[in-house]
Amino acid sequence: MNQKPEHAGLVTATVVVALILSILPLPGGLHAYAPYWMALVFIYWGLESRSLGHLGQAFVCGLLLDIFTGALLGQHALSLLIISYLLGRFRHRIRFFPPWQQSLAVLALLLNDRIIQLWIIALAGRGLPDWSFWIQPVVAFVLWPWIFLLLDALRLRARRTA
DSSP: OOOOHHHHHHHHHHHHHHHHHHHOOOSGGGGGGSOOHHHHHHHHHHHHTOTTOOHHHHHHHHHHHHHHHTOOTTHHHHHHHHHHHHHHHHHHHHTTSOHHHHHHHHHHHHHHHHHHHHHHHHHTTOOOOOGGGGHHHHHHHHHHHHHHHHHHHHHHHHHHHO
16 A cells, blocks of 8 residues: 555554444445445545555455445455546546535546446346435435545544644
């Protein structure tokens, strides 16, 4: 990893928290409204410090997410791999957007992710999901400024204490 030593623990902790939030059971139909936590963490760290910028890290974290969520093995791995690639490609543009434009970029990345997930579901021969399948990117779009501010505050606090 090409991350600074003071960030290593924080990056690992945010990935673990994202994994826990991803597998946390939610009551009723609220599961459709839970954002793709791991992707949001990868997007943040990819924008701010390239700490999770390696495609191998995205693949491994995606495999872990596949294992813990019971998804088709490789489904989230491919998804995070493509998000990390696109983020690395457009990082210098997205990074300096104002928060509302960053939210639009996050929405575009996550809508692209939904299309990839839909493709994988179709290839696996499972039925097409209902309309609630498309809610996650919209929820992430709305939450992105607050998630960004929270993770940024944690990163700055970790930098001060190191």
